[in-house]
Structures are given as C-alpha cells and as structure tokens.
Amino acid sequence: AMDTDLSSQDRKDLDKFIKFFALKTVQVIVQARLGEKICTRSSSSPTGSDWFNLAIKDIPEVTHEAKKALAGQLPAVGRSMCVEISLKTSEGDSMELEIWCLEMNEKCDKEIKVSYTVYNRLSLLLKSLLAITRVTPAYRLSRKQGHEYVILYRIYFGEVQLSGLGEGFQTVRVGTVGTPLGTITLSCAYRINLAFMSTRQFERTPPIMGIIIDHFVDRPYPSSSPMHPCNYSSRTTGEDNGATYPSVEDSQEVCTTSFSTSPPSQCVFTVTKAHFQTPPPVVMDTLKVPMMGLAFSHQLSSSRLSYQPAALGVGSADMGYPVIFAGGLNAAHPHQLIVPGKEGGIPPVLSQPAHGTQADHERMAMCTPLDGALYSAATPSSSEDTETVSNSSEGKSGSPHDLLETIFVRKVGAFVNKPINQVTMASLDIPFAMFAPKNVELEDNDPMVNPPDSPDVESPLQGSLHSEGSSGSSTGNTHDDFVMVDFKPAFSKDDILPMDLGTFYREFQNPPQLSSLSIDIGAQSMAEDLDSLPEKLAVHEKNVREFDAFVETLQ
C-alpha cells in the first residue's frame, strides 16, 4: 500500500538514491579512517557524475566490499547497513571502535518530493557525515595509525551489533532524511572506553630511519591470537562466531586471492617468495578488509619491512605516514602510473607531512594535476553504475603470483623531490614497520632507545662488526636484530665516500660504551680514588714547600 502512492519513476529514483547514498556513506567513512587528509576539488560545471553534488571519490575496493555486503538489497526496516571500524595492534589485539549505522525506519513522509527534496537532504546528510567523521575519537586514532596499529573496516548488512563496543559507548546522530518509504537514519555508536588505547600512548617517536625490524624470521607468531572469519556471510546470517574458520593456509590463500583479484587500477602487493610459507601472523588472518591505505597490512607480516620517513627532521608522531596509494596502474607495466581518468581507479589521496596552512597551500597545488577526474557512480539519470570498474576486478582469478608488487607513491614531503605521479619502486618502501610481536620489544631492540649494556662477555660492537663482515645486508643474521634493506635516504648520495648512509649507520650503530660511563668501572675507579686520597694528601703535604715556591714564581 505504501508503494502505490509513489509513482514508479519516483520509486526507481528513490531506490537509486538510497543505493548510491549507502555507497557514498561507506566511502566517506572509510576514507576518513585511512589516516590521511582528504581533498577533493569543487567544480562549477556539473559533470553529471557526482552523486549528491559532492566530490566524493570512489575507492573501487571499498565500493566492491559495500556492494558485496548489500548483495543487491537496500537498507530497510530491520536491515541496516553497518560499517564497523576497528583497531588492530601489531600484537594481534583488536578492538571495535565505532559502528556507523545506516538504518531505515517505518516513519514515512509521503508528501516529500523525491527527486528534489530527498536528494538535497541526502546531500546535506553526506556533508554532515563528512563533518562528524572527523570528530569522533577514532579519527585522531586513525591519523596516528601505522606504527603500532592499523584501522580496519568491515561492512555488514542486517542487524546492528553494538556489543563489541564495550560499556558505556556513546551515540551520535549524524542526521535523518524522511522519504515516502521510510526515514533514513545515519548514526554512529563509538567506544569511549579507550583506556588502554589513548592517543597519547601512540604518540611515539617516528621509527628510526632505515631500520628494518625483522621479527618474523626467528620468532614464530603467537598462536593464541584469534582468527577472524574471512567471509561476511557468516555474520549476516547470524551464525555465531564459532562457525568454521578457515585454516591458516586457507585464509592465507584467500588473502592472496583477494589481493590478486584487485583490479589493475589498484596497487598490488609484493611478498617475497621465501616468506610466503611462513605461518601468517594474526594481522594477515584478520580478513576484515583493511583500510585502503593500509591494505598491504595483510602482507606486511611476511615481508621485509623498510620504511623511510617522507621528510627528514620531522618530529611528531603524526608524520609517520610517508606513503600514499596511487591508483591507475597499468597491468602490463606495473611500475607505471597511469593518470587517473583513463582506467578508473583511485586518484591519489594526497597528504602532507606538515601541518598548517603552509602544507594546505602546497597540497592544493598538488591536487590540481590529477584531481580532475571523478570516480563516483553513475549520473542520477543513467542506469549504469560502476559495475564496469568492479567487474574488471572480479574477472581476474587468483593469479599464481608468488610475487605481488607493492607500489607506492611517496607522499611528497619537503625533502623528496619526486614528482607526485612518479611511482617509486618495489623496493619495499613500506612505511609500517610496527608489526613487531610486542611493542615493548620494539623499543627494547632499538639501540637508540636502549643502548647496549657495556658487555662483559661479548661486545655488541664486536658482534655487529663481525656480522657486518659475515652477512650481506639483506639476508639478516641471528645475531643481528636489525637488517638493512635497500635504504635510500634523502641526501645520501656522496661521491666522495663510496659508503652510503645506510651502511655507515649500520657499521657504527653499536659503538662500545665509553668506559667512564660504565657503572662498574666508574664505581671502581671512584672507590680507588677515595682509597688513594689519604696517601696523595700525605705526599702533597710533604712537598708543600716545593709547591709554595712554585706558586711564588707565578706571582
């Protein structure tokens, strides 16, 4: 009876509006948790392809996940679309931070004009969503991600599940829009019990340049960490979490598959073959789909990690994200970045290492060349949508690549002189070296934080010098906790000294402690000094006349 009041054209329009509203909602939320600042351009000429008159980019993988979750349905009464944002530490602990809910209730507004008022109000609601996504606690956490934790998202459709948010979670309503079919409500329930996850805890100093923490060669991953099911359907059909979990190998396979089925317009990931067989740590097993900017977290566990801060001299923890994703890769030439617009994909999401208006101005200039293209779904008037883009990805089966390549575009920082659309190579410039089994260990192994104790048995200097000679830099060494791989720091070119900064650093990273600083020796000499004092005094007293005479000669 509800439907007969609505013309069929209006009904069609409304369904389309709701569908694309849901997709855009997911994009806004996920993009706001990538850990980067978002920037899109205004365009005075209507391009006819920006839904709700807003420039919101479409990350294809995200659209794909959203469509998968919706499975052709629309939010309706009792069937809500939820985007769950959670945090996962390098140790494998995870915690739900927020649930964004797009719900429909039965309160209908029959009088409202679909193609006009509803559309404009949905646009307003998206603007509110843009504002609110920057304001919940998870935003600041997500901006600091990368060193010790990542932010993951998961989309599900059905009943809202808030139990994972802990006690006392809060709700913020983003807004509502009445339609002839019901009232659309968008809200966010967020955890406030972040006691052990305060943002301050994660304001660590940026990782030291060039150090690779290779924890996965010698130390197998703790097996107690839970694995999460890969498929969403087990959630939406209400099966409990005890449902069959994919085995370790299976999930590994699925991970691989999902990555290699990524459309060519996305980044692909490199895992060195040797490590592919190592048991995947929990991070890899969490098949909640990670944020776009961090999608390769799945692979980080089994690859050598190296990173370089984008800009030297950068102090705050916020600067830890030297890498952004670039879209538009040509499958035939994986190292070549295609200008977006030709093949679809993600236009670079630009971010700057520095805060402040200076950075903003720089960023605006950079938005210019590549930001002209738009990726939203079809125009309101057309019936096609981005199926073509996502279909190209679904068509690809898991290719038997043992090597997937990681390609990054360096965030253009002050000291990086690469143009924005040049791809830096698969030298594994991955920024997140935080997947150490334990945070504490990370710091403990860090010679800058804990200088090696003055040794009585084996000096670290001896150890490192020996290992320097014995092993190549990339194979690692059981004596060494640090392995240097392909480090290309800025300013490192020096024709005079054939040694590059990385090698230099490595050679001299473990100098022996000054003996005077060593407590034992110091204490010992102090005791000696004290003991010898009376003797010395006696000698001086004996020679007092000589001293006096000497002093007189000076006067």
Added chain:
Amino acid sequence: MNCRSEVLEVSVEGRQIEEAMLAVLHTVLLHRSTGKFHYKKEGTYSIGTVGTQDVDCDFIDFTYARVSSEELDRALRKAVGEFKDALRNSGSDGIGQISLEFYQKKKSRWPFSDECIPWEVWTIKVNVVNLVSEQERQICREKVGEKLCEKLINIVEVMNRHEYLPKMPTQSEVDNVFDTSLKDVQPYLYKISYQITDSLGSSVTTTMRRLIKDTLAL
C-alpha cells in the same frame, strides 16, 4: 518568518582563536553551500559539485572538513583575522562574539533600498584565556579540540532539523538567495560581524563590520 538563532560558546587561548572560529564557520558554510547553479532554458537548473578538504589545526588537536574554495576560505580568514585583532587590541578581558548571518534579499521598489532579511544566525561567543605553563597549553590543545568536537555535533544537529531554508530561486531571483560571486561554490547569502565586550560587560567597541558579499547591490 522567524530567524532562528544558534549560539555557541568556546574558551580558547589567544593563538587558538582563528582556528577555532574557522572550524565552526567552515562547518556551518559546508552545510550552507551548494554547487554553482546553471540554469537551463526550461527553467530547470543543474548544480555544480562541491569538493571538500581536511584542515589540520596547528594550535588545537583538531581537524575539520571545509568546502574546497579558496575564495571562501580567504573571506572567512579575513573576517576571523579582524575579529582576532579586535579581541587582542581591545584591552578587554578578551570576551567577544562573532556572528555568521544568512539572509535573503527582498527587492523593494524605488526609493526604498533592498531589505536584508536574516533567516539563520550563528553566534560564537569567545572567551580568551591566558595560560602560562607549557603543560597547561598542551592540555588546552586537547580540551579545545574536544570542545570543538562537541560544537560540531551541535551544528550538525541543527542542520538536521531541516527547518526553514529559502526556496530554490528562479534565475532572476538567485542573487537574492545565494552569493553567486564565487567561482566554484555557491553559499547562501551571508554576512559576518563581530562585537567585543569589555570587562564591564558593556559593548565598548561595538565594531560592527559588515563583510557584505553582495556589495554589487549598491
């Protein structure tokens, strides 16, 4: 028609004034700006696209999204800069308020000049605090950031009420409703004014500066 009025209050350090004001004003204008209208022959119109960008504050632990329009940003920065200078120079306790007013123009017949009828006014009351220690400043950064989060939630709540908005105008009326002078976006007609109060509570420097965006009407 009544003009609805919303009042927000913030306590900030001197160096935080501009960023806090910009965060609030930009959030309001994000909701009160559309893409440029392009009227077509049959009396219909199409709407341009509004882009957004994130702004990190330097002195507050806060990030907000604003409309991607340099012209609009410049206009707001100019107004906020003047407000900040007035606050600092007034020698007062550092209490003032800045108002963002949305209005419609109603054309009157000669010899009467056009009327400006406000339909929504946002007022931000500012209380400037002076902090001495670095630790206090750090806490202030965070506290003000949290406060701004609350303010933005309040703003969004108001926006969601879907209360009176001017009717979408015909081509001939568009300049009575929207500011069409910007090249990339189209906010509703607005003006910004401010007021500084001295420690006695009376308005010593009632500096009502009007940054009228549609001065072409002169």
